[in-house]
Amino acid sequence: MLNRKDFLRCIAAFLATVPAARLSARDGKGLVWGFMPQFGNNMWGDMITPPERDGIQTRILTDEEFAVICSPGYDTRTAVRFDEALWRSLSQQIRKDGSNLLLIDLGEFVVYPSHPELAVDGSWSAEKMQAEVRRLKSMGFAVVPKLNFSCCHDFWLKDYARMVSTAKYYQVVADLIRDAYEMFDHPDFIHLGMDEEDIVEYQSRNTTLVRFRQGDLWWHDMRYFVDCVEKLDCRAWVWSDYMRRHPMDEFARKMPKTVLQSPWTYRTEKPSFDDPLIKIYLSLCEAGYDVIPCASNCYGLRENFPATAAFCKKNLPAERYKGMLMAPWVETRAPYGRLLREASSLVAEARRRVGAEGVL
Numbered sequence: 001m002l003n004r005k006d007f008l009r010c011i012a013a014f015l016a017t018v019p020a021a022r023l024s025a026r027d028g029k030g031l032v033w034g035f036m037p038q039f040g041n042n043m044w045g046d047m048i049t050p051p052e053r054d055g056i057q058t059r060i061l062t063d064e065e066f067a068v069i070c071s072p073g074y075d076t077r078t079a080v081r082f083d084e085a086l087w088r089s090l091s092q093q094i095r096k097d098g099s100n101l102l103l104i105d106l107g108e109f110v111v112y113p114s115h116p117e118l119a120v121d122g123s124w125s126a127e128k129m130q131a132e133v134r135r136l137k138s139m140g141f142a143v144v145p146k147l148n149f150s151c152c153h154d155f156w157l158k159d160y161a162r163m164v165s166t167a168k169y170y171q172v173v174a175d176l177i178r179d180a181y182e183m184f185d186h187p188d189f190i191h192l193g194m195d196e197e198d199i200v201e202y203q204s205r206n207t208t209l210v211r212f213r214q215g216d217l218w219w220h221d222m223r224y225f226v227d228c229v230e231k232l233d234c235r236a237w238v239w240s241d242y243m244r245r246h247p248m249d250e251f252a253r254k255m256p257k258t259v260l261q262s263p264w265t266y267r268t269e270k271p272s273f274d275d276p277l278i279k280i281y282l283s284l285c286e287a288g289y290d291v292i293p294c295a296s297n298c299y300g301l302r303e304n305f306p307a308t309a310a311f312c313k314k315n316l317p318a319e320r321y322k323g324m325l326m327a328p329w330v331e332t333r334a335p336y337g338r339l340l341r342e343a344s345s346l347v348a349e350a351r352r353r354v355g356a357e358g359v360l
Helices: 004-016 020-026 063-069 084-096 126-138 155-162 167-183 199-203 215-230 248-254 276-286 304-315 334-354
Strands: 032-035 101-105 142-146 189-191 235-239 260-262 323-326
Touching: 032 334, 063 334, 084 334, 126 142, 126 167, 142 167, 155 167, 167 189, 167 215, 215 235, 276 304, 304 323, 304 334, 323 334
Parallel strands: 032 101, 032 323, 101 142, 142 189, 189 235, 235 260
Antiparallel strands: none
């Protein structure tokens, strides 16, 4: 018979073998406090254009930080743009500030075992990515991969981005979803992206080719992506952008209720249901969807995330409101280190305002 000391040692050994992501995602205790770091960055644009001083993210850089991103060769699509040392330090702060889930934007960052042709110079091997996932889980994070199959954000797919809705494309998508699932040690969620795919968004971009799915084709492909995820005993997670330009009744009929939704707005510091974008949060909940709204400091609005978190905690039904996601929308590189640390600190501020839910 085991004595108490040996029994506790056995229990500790068993718990060490349970994936941290499953504990944090399924224990039902508290809120998700998510943070979305960009590991890959080739999701945007068919053309490389010079940085704009008044761009969304760049307007809040100092002159010194802006000068660095304007230096020759800094903005490349042929090599990984990621500072590993910065990430190591930043991940420690993110955990200390109370985030318990990392939604990692992958894109071209890894060598996908099924499609190594999507890699760029410096892409991490699957083995290195797996090791990093294990490190982050050991810190107490749930770790979720984010791909993006929106036609507005699929430059990372290289030639396959020109094959949308073909048999070859569908096979590649299934392969990549499976690769991400394996690299991230069978996560509870896979984020599929699917934001900003419409003509309005394309009109604001300098792109060489306009591609977007409409009507039933968009829904066909969305359902296919979701099916690929659910066949892995996993849950799909998407941006809720389709709701911005289409009626709720269509969305509620065609979007599976199993799909976790992330509506977002980054330009308000005083959220209200009078704002149509904020009203989407409630409409999704009332239609039976679980939501993790997203906020950001990418426009330089420090109140956007804390105010949105407090508003959602107070005004959304608890059974549908699952937490918040911080998306800084900047590269994980030195010129943006200050903004990334600020984003992490804003999660801590939001937690202080709504209480300690979500601490693992």
